Amino acid sequence: MVPVRFLLLIPLIALLNGYGVEARIRRYKWEVKNEFKSPDCYRKMVITINGRTPGPTIRAQQHDTIIVEGTNSLFTENIAIHWHGIRQIGTPWFDGSEGITQCPILPGTTFKYQFVVDRPGTYVYHAHYGMQRDSGLYGSIIVGLPDGESEPFAYDYDRNISLNDWYHNSTTEQAVGLSKVPFQWIGEPQSLLIHGRGRFNCSSLSVPSSDPGFCNTTNPDCIPFRLIVVPGKTYRLRVSSLTSLSALSFQIEGHKLTVVEADGHYVEPFVVQNLFIYSGETYSVLVKADQDPTTNYWITSNIVSRPAPNSPGQGVLVYYPNHPRRSPPTIPPAAPVWNDSRPRMAQSQAIKARRGYIHTPPAVSDRVIVFLNTQNELNGRRRWSVNNVSFTHPLTPYLIALKHNLTHAFDQNPPPDGYDFLNYDIYERHPNANTTSSNGIYRLNFNSTVDVILQNANTMNPNNSETHPWHLHGHDFWVLGYGEGKFDMFNDPNKYNLVNPIMKNTVPVHPFGWTALRFKADNPGAWSFHCHIESHLFMGMGVVFAEGIEKVGKLPSSIMGCGQTQGL
Amino acid sequence: MVPVRFLLLIPLIALLNGYGVEARIRRYKWEVKNEFKSPDCYRKMVITINGRTPGPTIRAQQHDTIIVEGTNSLFTENIAIHWHGIRQIGTPWFDGSEGITQCPILPGTTFKYQFVVDRPGTYVYHAHYGMQRDSGLYGSIIVGLPDGESEPFAYDYDRNISLNDWYHNSTTEQAVGLSKVPFQWIGEPQSLLIHGRGRFNCSSLSVPSSDPGFCNTTNPDCIPFRLIVVPGKTYRLRVSSLTSLSALSFQIEGHKLTVVEADGHYVEPFVVQNLFIYSGETYSVLVKADQDPTTNYWITSNIVSRPAPNSPGQGVLVYYPNHPRRSPPTIPPAAPVWNDSRPRMAQSQAIKARRGYIHTPPAVSDRVIVFLNTQNELNGRRRWSVNNVSFTHPLTPYLIALKHNLTHAFDQNPPPDGYDFLNYDIYERHPNANTTSSNGIYRLNFNSTVDVILQNANTMNPNNSETHPWHLHGHDFWVLGYGEGKFDMFNDPNKYNLVNPIMKNTVPVHPFGWTALRFKADNPGAWSFHCHIESHLFMGMGVVFAEGIEKVGKLPSSIMGCGQTQGL
Incomplete structure (x- = not known):
């Protein structure tokens, strides 16, 4: 893991970090390639x-x-890789969000990302360019405690499970449809993956292919995920979701899940039968192998919040020494009712910071920004907008434009801090005819405290509002509260949890609901804040915050080459 | 065509060019997009x-x-567009060959190509990045004489026909196969296109799709090309080929073709029943509508030089006022025997410069480079090599690296000027075990005269040699001769045609044969010289010439941004 030539550097680095000698350099060499794979057969x-x-x-x-x-x-094709949940303190140029913090990485080029993982916890990485994440470019980051320190909960083994949904058409095909007039929706995924493996029902293809490899349930790529457990032992499962679209319910048949971590923060433990998890979120749950050890159990993921026709994602919890290929004797547990958002809201509200690990938020904020999430048509194209502004990427990444004062690189007019609170009926369809697209950004005073209220509303379909997991780069935020209906700016803040709010980097906004966040704008850089549904960001559902640019160090030339940063 | 604001510039430009007032600026705005199309249904x-x-x-x-x-x-995905046949005198940075003269054009970016078309004739443009040309990014450039001047042949109408072959899988899929261990060949094309339209036999799909749009012979995208002619009139047909792989025979049933132009140069007229045309070539042929006008006639393209299973490309020559949808009553004319290279060699040798338009080549050359074209395995990958060097692209385009003296940007060792002439048996399979890959280049003395002998050989298959159309950027060359077998450096030069050789930019090398070229290295810049078969260039079949770099003007920043040209 640590080649010899770097060992010499370690004490120096450790010293510079101001931490003990345990800090190391972990070096990875990755090759990003196109290949044929059959994750769901x-x-x-x-x-x-x-x-x-x-x-x-x-x-x-x-x-x-x-x-x-x-x-x-x-x-x-270019790429960019985002280290989701890593705040990139001191290295805002390595956040990996194309158009925000760097130019895309060209074919043939080797790009060196270098950053410190300053907190323990469960994180992910994934492509952050176009909709490339959906092509399979994603993975997990697991940061343990330094030697000698221990978690505030006990477990015997540590296991990792990444969840995803999976489409059979390419991201280019999806993007062409989403950009088309008339709009062509990507539809629901063809299958759900548990740790990269799903099982598409090949026989459901209306016409089977003559090519036996085209859809083949014996393909080793799609052997279902199996988690082998020793009876009586407790497992920490690090569950992450990087779905393209789907909100999921994760469940292990017959086993309780004790939630202990969310997005790298310790949670005051609570027990669920099924864990609701949204794209961009990570959780640790404790599972005790305390059931009848003579049989195996289903591990399932199910889509919630959308009427998805497909079958659940399925893996198997195998009690050692049962045969790992032995299917559970039962039918997989039923999915929660897809359109009942109450249990999802209840879980959101149940997640509090663990006693002894509470970071108390500032009591008041310096600025409140309310983000109304709406769907609309703009020049015949279906878009998502925030306060009637549909986000577009500039050619020159913000971080470079801001640092080098390239004022023509993006719209210098900031988007609005709110919407027409008084008159906008969030339960109605609105044409939102005054929607524009812009690459303007929110400039935050350095070290100021910012409140963000994410307000959901009706889409362009009647009686419909969706779930949006919003993800903030470069920061964690306190989750102050969730509510149903329109946020009441006079009364709802009184209900904020300022005592033990969880800190997260990704949070759902429930249908027709609101979510209130608070964060310190204390990380110099330019940071994306967006719906983590790949198609929604593509359709404009995001904003950018910038703060403390004058404190950003010298930018590496490796992030340049596009827009106004072209040329020698 | 000429917006008002540019009219003011025209006299100035014309003056600068030293030509009459007729020189104009022709401005095009293009949007390059992904779309679904059904060129062959x-x-x-x-x-x-x-x-x-x-x-x-x-x-x-x-x-x-x-x-x-x-x-x-x-x-x-990035792009780059090459203006094939345009020499780019004074604008070598706008040749559009990615990695040679420019960095790729990033998504969202508008790139401005600006160049003078200094000679009349028929040219083409196409993507010059990866194998992107095969995705359909190509077209024609037709340069007429200035007002008042006329061609040395008479015709009533001028028409354009571009030929192509067409694959159903994507260029990414093709590239993945070509880079794989074990090697996976792209195979023969699924259909041949005449002016962008072909006709795949949808019923030949082993399993028809349930989606009616998937393969539909009534799709308007694949209405066969129809050329409407008035009886008795003479047509100049500008025929170009940008096939991915295929050498073609082009034919109009019952009509003679008089060849009058090749690659922008006037040809001493000769008559053929079918025109052999290789990828990257352009011809003008005169066709007189002198047949029975009560019926229509087949226009066909057929693959030669490879045993291709597919049906010919088909269009229809419609005699006005016959109904354009009326099929000819005949079966399409038979294709030439695919593996008889003699008529192809004969056509190659028949193409001479037209009397009165002969550019006499220099009598002697300053340097002779012999390029042995071989197939081999390199690190388990199937490659093409030239003198045992398989070409790879550098990250920093040569033109920029040379101009700015970035000596680490590419291998400074030049590849060899020849091979083991004495001992290499071109009729045998060779492992070519000493093959390497390199991005080294050939530096030519400015204004020197260079002879290039392209030597074909046996591939890795027994008794097999292929046809390679080689294309030179930035220059035309004189075609001094073709021969069969191994080039004899003592006797064959005596047979060179120094009297009336045609000038071309693309020329075939026939199976087990050689082709001798001469050109003046008089165009400051870095220029690709390569097999125009997309997969062959991808597999390393090319070289780069550089000359007069000190005379190259200031490079535009728009071509930069990659490799060592990254950063502010």
Whole structure:
């Protein structure tokens, strides 16, 4: 893991970090390639890292420095990789969000990401360019405590499960449809993946292919995920979701899940039968292998919040020494009712910071921004908008434009801090005719405290509002509260949890509901804040915050080359 | 065509060019997009220009300045567009060959190509990045004489026909196969296109799709090409080929073709029943509508030099006022025998410069380079090599690296000027075990005269040698001769045609044969010289010439941004 030539650097780095000698450099060499894979038995061109999707898991300890030298071996396609949940303190240029913090990485180029994982916890990485994440470019980051420190909960083994949904058409095909007039929706995924493996019902293809490899349930790529447990032992399962679209319910038949971590923060433990998890979220749950050990049990994922026709994602919890291929004798547990958002809201509200690990939020904020999430048509194209502004990427990444004062690189007019609170009926369809598109950004005073209220509303379909998991780069935020209906700016803030709010980087906004967040704008850089549904961001559902640009260090030339940063 | 604001510039430009007032600026705005199209009735994701494949035809007059502002509206994929046959005198940075003269054009970026079309004739343009040309990004450039001048042959109408072959899988899928261990060949094309339209036999699909749009012979995209002629009139047909792989025979049933132009140069007229045309070549043929006008006639293209199973490309020559949809009553004319190279060699040798338009070549050359074309395995991958060097692209385009003296940007060792002439048996399979890959280049003395002998040989298959159309950027060359077998350096030069050789930019090397060229290295820049078969260049079949770099003007920043040209 640590080549000899870097061992010499370690004490120096450790010293510079101000931490103990345990801080190490963890170096990874990745090759990003196009390959055919059959994660759900159906053959598709995907993007792999070192031949795999999901890619290699990054395992490190708190305070370690991660160096990923990623070579783009795609043929004509660029890439960018985001380290989701890593705040990139001091390295805002390595956040990996194309158009925000860097230019895309060209084919043939090796890009060196280097950053410190400053907190323990469960994180993910994934492509952050176009809708490329959906092609399979994603993986996990697991940051343990330094040697000698321990978690505030006990477990015997640590296991990792990444959840995803999976489409058979390519991201280019999806993007063409989403950009078309008339709009062509991507539809529901063809299957759900548990740790990169799903099972598409090949016989459901209206016309089977004559090519036996095209959809083949005996393909080793799609052997269902199996988690082998020793009876009586307790497992920490690190569950992450990087779905393209779907909100999921994760469940292990007959086993309780004790939630202990969310997005890298300790949770005051609570028990669920099924864990609701949204794209971009990570959780640790404790599971005790305390059931009848003579049989195996289903591990399932189910789509909630959308009427999805497909079958659940399925894996198997195998009690050692049962045969791992032995299917459970039962039918998989039923999915929660897809359109009942109450249990999802209840879980959201149940997640509090663990006693002894509470970061108390500032009592008041310096600025309140309310983000109304709406769907609309703009020049005949279906878009998502925030306060009637549909986000577009500039050619020159914000971080570079801001640092080098390239004022023509993006719209210098900031988008609005709110909407027409008084008159906008969130339960009605609105044409939102005054919607515009813009790449303007929110400039935040450095070290100020910012409240963000995410307000959901009716889509362009009657009586319909969706779930949007919003993800903030470069920060964690306190989750102050959730509510149903329109946020009441006079009364709802009184109900904020300022005592033990959880800190997260990704949070759902429930149908017709609101979610209130607070964060300190204390990380110099330019940071994306967006719905983590890949197609929704593509359709404009995001904003950018910038703060403390004058404190940003010298930018590496490796992030340049596009827009106004072109040329010698 | 000429917006008002540019009219003011025209006299100035014309003056600067030293030509008459007729020189104009022709400005095009292109949007390059992904779209679904069905050129041969089978639906495929293609790359269009302004919604079309082939893209818009550029029509200009000699000495005009062409400005193409191309916006890359692909999602994550870069582009570059080469102006094939345009020598780019004074503008070597706008040749459009990615890695040679420019960095790729990033998504969202508008790139402005600006160059003078200094000679009349028939040219083409196409993607020059990865194998992107095969996705449909190509079109024609037709340069007429200045007002008042006329061609040395008479015709009533001028028509354009572009030929192509067509694959159903994507260029990414093809590239993945070609880069794989074990090697996976792209195979023969699924159909042949005449002016962008072909007709795949949908019923030949072993399993028809349930989606009616998937392969539908009533799709308007694949209405066969129809050329309407008035009886008795003479047509100049500008025939170009941009096939991915195939050498073609082009034929119009019952009509003689008089060859009058090749690659922008006038040909001493000769008559053929069928025109052999190789990827990258253009011809003008005169056709008189002198047959029975009560019926229509087949226009066909057939693959030669490879045993291709597919049916010919078919269009219809319609005698006005016959109904354009009326099929000819005959069966299409038979294709030439695919593996008889003699008539192809004969046509090659028949092409001479037209009397009165002969550019006499220098009597002697300053340097002779012999290029042995071989197939081999390199690190388990199937490659093509030239003198045992398989070409790879550098990250920093040569033109920039040379001009800015970035000596680490590519291998400074030049590849060899020859091979083991004495001992290499071109009729045998060779392992070519000492093959390497390199991005080294050939530096030519400015204004020197260079002879190039392209030597064909046996591939890795027994008793097999293929046809390779080699294309030179930035120059035309004199075609001094063709021969069978191994070039005899003592006797064959005595047979060179130094009297009336045709000048071309693309020339075939026939199976087990050689082709001898001469050119003046008089165009400051870095220029690709390569097999025009897309997969062969991808597999390393090319070289780069550089000359007069010190005379190259200031490079535009728009070509930069990659490799060592990254950063502010």
